[in-house]
Amino acid sequence: MFKLLAVLALVSASVAHRYKGGIYRQTKNATYDYQNLTWDEAHEYEECDGFVDSYDEQDEGVGKDGAEALNDMHHFMSRHHPKRMEDICIDVEAGPVCPDFHRDNSAGHCGFETVIIPKGKWMVADIDMADEMGVRNAYKGKIFYKYRGPHKIRFVYPAMVKWQLNKNGERVKGEIAMYLPAEHQSNPPKSEYNEVRIEEWDETKVYLRPYGGYRDDAEFKQQFTLLREAVGMAGLIYKDNEEWEAGYTYLRYGRQRIEAMVLDSSYKA
Numbered sequence: 226m227f228k229l230l231a232v233l234a235l236v237s238a239s240v241a242h243r244y245k246g247g248i249y250r251q252t253k254n255a256t257y258d259y260q261n262l263t264w265d266e267a268h269e270y271e272e273c274d275g276f277v278d279s280y281d282e283q284d285e286g287v288g289k290d291g292a293e294a295l296n297d298m299h300h301f302m303s304r305h306h307p308k309r310m311e312d313i314c315i316d317v318e319a320g321p322v323c324p325d326f327h328r329d330n331s332a333g334h335c336g337f338e339t340v341i342i343p344k345g346k347w348m349v350a351d352i353d354m355a356d357e358m359g360v361r362n363a364y365k366g367k368i369f370y371k372y373r374g375p376h377k378i379r380f381v382y383p384a385m386v387k388w389q390l391n392k393n394g395e396r397v398k399g400e401i402a403m404y405l406p407a408e409h410q411s412n413p414p415k416s417e418y419n420e421v422r423i424e425e426w427d428e429t430k431v432y433l434r435p436y437g438g439y440r441d442d443a444e445f446k447q448q449f450t451l452l453r454e455a456v457g458m459a460g461l462i463y464k465d466n467e468e469w470e471a472g473y474t475y476l477r478y479g480r481q482r483i484e485a486m487v488l489d490s491s492y493k494a
Contacts, residue, residue, distance in 0.1 A: 262306055262309075264277055264306065266309075267306035267307055267308075267309065267435075267437070268306070268307065268338075268434075268435055269309065269310075269328075269330055269338065270330040270331055270335075270336075270337065270338045271330070271331075271334075271335045271336075272335060272336060273335035273336040273451075273454075273455055273458070274335075276335075276336055276451050276455070306437045307435035307436060307437040307482040307483070307484075308437070308473070308482045310323070310328065310482075313382060313473050313482060314382065322379075322380065322381055322382055323381065323382045323383070324342075324343065324345060324381060324404045325343055326340050326341065326342055326343070327340065327341040327343075328340050329341075331432070331459070334455070334458075334459040335455060335458075335459075336434070336451060336452070336454070336455025336456075336458070337432045337433060337434055337452055337455045337456060337459075338432070338433050338434070338435070339430065339431075339432055340430070340431050340432075340433055340486075341428065341429070341430055342426070342428065342429045342430075342431060343428055344425070344426065344427055344428045344494065345404055345405070345410060345425070345426060346404075346405045346409075346410055346413055346423055346424065346425050346426075347385070347402040347403060347404055347405065347423070347424050347425075347426055348368055348372050348373070348378075348402065348403050348405060348413075348416075348421055348422075348423060349400055349401070349402040349421070349422050349423070349424050350363045350364070350367035350368050350400065350401055350402075350420055350421050350422075351363065351398075351399070351400055351420070352386070352398075352399030352400060352401055354396070354397070354398065354399060359399065360386060360399070360401060360440070363399075363400075363401045364384060364401050364403075367418075367420040367421050368401065368403060368421055371416075371417070371418040371420055371421050372414075372416055372418070372421040373403070375417075376414040378405070378406065378409060378414070379406050380403075381403060381404050381405070381406050382473050383471040383472050383473050383484070384401060384402075384403055384471070384472045385401070385402045385403070385404075385469060385470070385471050385472075386399060386400070386401050386402075386469065386470040386471075386472070387399065387400045387401075387402065387467065387469050388467065388468050388469070388470075389466060389467060390465070390466050390467060390468065391466075392466075394465075396468075402424070405423075427494060428494035429488060429489075429492065430488070430489040430492035431469065431486040431487065431488050431489065432452060432455075432456050432461065432463065432486065432487050432488075432489065433452065433471070433484045433485060433486040433487075434448045434451060434452045434455075434484065434485050435482055435483070435484045436448050436482075436483050436484070436485065437482065437483075438483070439483075440470060440472065440483055445483060445485065448485035449468055449485045449487070452485050452486075452487055453487060456487060461489065462489070462490045462491055463487040463488060463489060463490055464487065464488045464489075464490045467487075467488055468485070468486065468487055469486035469487075469488070470483060470484065470485065470486065471483070471484040471486060472484075
């Protein structure tokens with residue numbers, strides 16, 4: 226009996242270490258090779274004068290060496306320049322793990338990148354706007370446990386979060402979506418649950434700014450303000466009732482890359 230209790234205690238400790246609830250301390254230090262990139266190399270477009278000085282993206286001192294993280298998260302707390310797409314989308318074993326987004330550095334303009342998202346099928350779930358952890362729970366409790374997991378669908382970057390805005394610019398509705406891998410595009414598995422649906426999205430043009438921190442950072446929210454300013458200076462028109470986020474690592478913890486997006490309102494494929 227004593228041995229059994231000891232084993233259970235070890236298992237419980239292991240699980241607790243892997244998931245610690247709402248408030249954590251950082252237990253891992255990460256050394257990112259791309260920390261040595263310049264701003265232009267990391268973001269891959271020309272920044273507008275004064276923009277880069279208006280927020281703090283690279284802060285090596287946050288949450289290091291076991292210090293309590295400022296945003297109460299757990300893994301890889303140092304903010305950093307965003308990881309480049311060329312370092313994200315090729316897995317040594319799996320091969321390409323991103324859909325074929327066409328990326329352009331918006332030459333002739335400053336402050337944003339232009340991306341064409343191809344027409345395709347996505348697995349989609351609604352976000353509970355009253356839930357503080359609504360984005361994470363929509364992914365884990367709905368998309369993963371009720372669709373991706375049962376059908377053994379491989380992960381494809383990014384996780385896309387779509388927000389509908391009211392006339393005051395406040396988020397009133399949210400959805401999280403993941404692109405179906407190529408092998409499932411023509412015949413996606415049927416969803417057995419109402420919480421997850423399959424949608425076919427038309428080809429879309431978006432303007433974006435990548436960020437190397439966390440989706441709850443005030444600095445990330447500021448990227449939407451800077452993005453709209455830059456797109457406006459370029460004389461381009463975007464939808465004012467919608468904004469998207471594209472995330473390239475696990476939603477709950479610190480990201481390697483997150484993108485603030487607005488949609489071109491006049492684009493036709």
